[in-house]
Amino acid sequence: MASGGKDAVKCTLREYKERTEKADAMKLTPFLKCMEACGLKQYKTATESSIWNLNADTAKKCTMDQIVSKVIPDIAADAIARKKGIKGRARHDDPDVVKLTDDILCKFAAKAGQAAHKATKTDETTARLTDASGYTGSHKERFDKDGKGKGLEGRVDKADNSGYVGNYKNAGTYDQCH
Template sequence: MASEAEKTFHRFAAFGESSSSGTEMNNKNFSKLCKDCGIMDGKTVTSTDVDIVFSKVKAKNARTITFQQFKEAVKELGQKRFKGKSPDEVLENIYGLMEGKDPATTGATKATAVGAVDRLTDTSKYTGTHKERFDESGKGKGIAGREEMTDNTGYNFWMAFQGACIT
């Protein structure tokens, strides 16, 4: 069980850190692990509890914790989360929550399509010269919709004028 917890620790430790080898975890990733794995439930274990425990187990001037320090922190949070259980049961339950978990990235950033965005992307509401920039389906015409394209076929006044001036 502990080896599975260690794998989860390394996945979360390396998450979002391009220079991290995954051997040490910062407070942000520790909080993410606690939230994503369900250790932090918002009632018995809050984000404040997680921050306090992280500060308690890390070395004095360090910003990260090792796996050994992580185990101490998880043990302390587990005592709070699973009150009335033996330390062995607590660790087993905590490791069970962590088993096979990866850092969640879904729903982190969502595209918005309300209000002004909806109105500005609806080409059927365009009027005047702006509506000439789109075809019937609403697809943009590109440069053909933005510039007046000249037709160089047929009689050209300027060429006739130049010819009159030369002779």
């Protein structure tokens, strides 16, 4: 596979890595989710049980380069070995392993640029309940005219505690009475 294809694979992997992860690496769970999204569910068990641990560092992470150059070929080698009934793994230079590796990489590359998380669909009931323009009473005070929430300002009635005594309501009018 050309380096442009490997870049597409890395792009797909980056879509699935944890958002808090700063390094160009990922943990097993996001990788398995990515595999499932790419239609490679049949290889999850082998990846989870042995292949990932052979290539991961002490933090149980693999870099994108490791995934492309080691993990995916190991997945292909393991699958071919199981298919042929070989104990252990097949050799990486086996033509069947090379072909399966390319097929797996192509499936990852085909997902490049597609968002990992799809927008949720809302039914008409949810849309009606979340439309703030239909709210009445005190609930309508919690939103501005655009339907954006006002936060604490919309939920709390702030008391004017500017008087000398807490319940004195006419602050600043004492001198006007006398």
